[in-house]
Amino acid sequence: xxxxxxxxxEPGAMIHKRLSGAGLLxxxxxxxxxxxxxxxxxxxxxxxxxxxTTASSxxxxxxxxxxxxxxxxxxxxxxxxxxxxxxxxTEAQLxxxxxxxxxxxxALAGSDGAINGADVNQAxxxxxxxx
Amino acid sequence: MNRAxxxxxxxxxxxxxxxxxxxxxxxxxxxxxxxxxxxLGAARGSAASTAAQCKGTSVKPLVHDEAVRREAKLAAxxxxxxxxxxxxxxxxxxxxxxxxxxxxxxxxxxxxASTCYxxxxxxxxxxxxxxxxxxxxxxxxxxxxxxxxxxxxxxARSRLAAVAGLLAGQVGTNxxxxxxxxxxxxxxxxxxxxxxxxxxAGPSIVAVAGLQPAADMSNDTAVLRGAHADxxxxxxxxxxxxxDGLKVLADLKA
Numbered sequence: 001x002x003x004x005x006x007x008x009x010e011p012g013a014m015i016h017k018r019l020s021g022a023g024l025l026x027x028x029x030x031x032x033x034x035x036x037x038x039x040x041x042x043x044x045x046x047x048x049x050x051x052x053t054t055a056s057s058x059x060x061x062x063x064x065x066x067x068x069x070x071x072x073x074x075x076x077x078x079x080x081x082x083x084x085x086x087x088x089x090t091e092a093q094l095x096x097x098x099x100x101x102x103x104x105x106x107a108l109a110g111s112d113g114a115i116n117g118a119d120v121n122q123a124x125x126x127x128x129x130x131x
Numbered sequence: 132m133n134r135a136x137x138x139x140x141x142x143x144x145x146x147x148x149x150x151x152x153x154x155x156x157x158x159x160x161x162x163x164x165x166x167x168x169x170x171l172g173a174a175r176g177s178a179a180s181t182a183a184q185c186k187g188t189s190v191k192p193l194v195h196d197e198a199v200r201r202e203a204k205l206a207a208x209x210x211x212x213x214x215x216x217x218x219x220x221x222x223x224x225x226x227x228x229x230x231x232x233x234x235x236x237x238x239x240x241x242x243x244a245s246t247c248y249x250x251x252x253x254x255x256x257x258x259x260x261x262x263x264x265x266x267x268x269x270x271x272x273x274x275x276x277x278x279x280x281x282x283x284x285x286x287a288r289s290r291l292a293a294v295a296g297l298l299a300g301q302v303g304t305n306x307x308x309x310x311x312x313x314x315x316x317x318x319x320x321x322x323x324x325x326x327x328x329x330x331x332a333g334p335s336i337v338a339v340a341g342l343q344p345a346a347d348m349s350n351d352t353a354v355l356r357g358a359h360a361d362x363x364x365x366x367x368x369x370x371x372x373x374x375d376g377l378k379v380l381a382d383l384k385a
Contacts, residue, residue, distance in 0.1 A: 090301065094380060097297040100290045101376050107287035108369055114283055115362050117276030120355035124348070126268035130258040131193045 185247035187254035194258045198240035201267040205233040208275040215282040218289075218329035221340045225278050232265050239264075266344035270351055277339045277358045284326055284365050291319060291372045298379045308382035315375035322368035325361040335361045 117123070209229050212222045239260055248254035265271070295315055302308035327333035332340070335358040342351045 093297050093301055094383060097294045097301075097376070098380055100294045100297070101373055101380070104287045104290040104294070104369070104373050104376075107283055107290060108366065108373065111280050111283035111287065111362075111366060114276045114280035115359070115366060118273045118280050118355070118359045118362060120269070120273045120352050120359065123273040123276075124269040124352070126272070127262060127266065128197065128268075130255055130262055131190050 184249060186251045187248055190251075190254065190258070191244060194243055194254075194261065195240055197258075197261055198236050201236050201261070201265065202233050204267055204272065205229045205236075208271065211279055212275060215279060216286065217282065218285045219278075219281060219327065219332035219336070220330050221278045221332060221336070222282065225275055225340065229271060229275065232267065232271060236261060236265055236267075263346050264344060266348065266351075269348055270342060270344055270355075273355050273359070274339055274342055277336060277355070277362065280362045281326060281332055281336045284322070284362065284369060285329060287369050287373075288319065288322055288326060288365075291315070291369060291376060294376045295319060295372075298376065298383075301383055302379065305382055307385075308379050311375050311378040311382055315372045315379065318368045318372035318375060322365045322372065325368075326365045333361060333365075 209226050212226050212229075215222055217223065239257065243254070243257050243261075246254075246257070248257075295312065298308070298312050298315075302312050325333045325335065327336065335354070338354050339358040342354060345351055
């Protein structure tokens, strides 16, 4: 990963040149290219939109996109989540927040009956007295 | 006496004998079934005497109805609490108190029903226990609802806290979202001050949970009123926190 970020500071042509010199396989080159693309977007947004929990998921970390789209979800916290994966994660988080807010509203409405029943001024009127 | 006359006389004698037999049987039957005139009078006197000695028999059904009403209410309260999560650990002890009250009321109801009270005052003394010793409606009902309301409000509170955590990772440099999220967290803190945070309930809720039936309900009433006011405040704070959370969502989508 450190090597990949080192490449980020260099011109793309140099990266490809060094890659060729190292004699890496084509798959490896694609991977590093993906890292480079991810680093390239790091200056567009200071705050990551993907939570660390999602970003550190073992299913996404350092796993290159088969399509070579240039987005690596596993690097989103340290780089730019401008790709489709980051956006989807943000939307999922906001959708979850919206859902929890709805549930909180239901819980609040459910408390109204209990709060009304806790009114001692009303309750004591039901007590009565011995005949 | 010729032969025809003799036959007629025999028939008359037979009929007379049958009539005598019927009368005899009837007399025997009456003597077996019916008590002597003196005994009947004594029984009537005894019943009248018992009725005169046991006071308030006409009031007992009213007392029984009150006992049944309380038993039904206590069972409903237990059912309400059993369905809840019990984040503050107050539901279990309250359920035990409600069940103990129900058992006591059932026993008192049976005692009153089977006791011959020599005076109305004696009956009234026992019947008063049904009201004063248990305070089902004056204490147990609002007390249980305070505990239930705290339980329900904590559910809302925990969901809102989860939302605040989610939104904290989303607001970024969005100033409006940051401001609304701060307001949300402030509202949640205000709710926590009165509601408490599990497993520790707020002070007024804990005070209510510890109340016992009393002849003088002044203190109980004051404590219950304080908790009710706190619950209303918590409800308002959480509603505000929810509104702020919705604002943050709108800020982020804008």
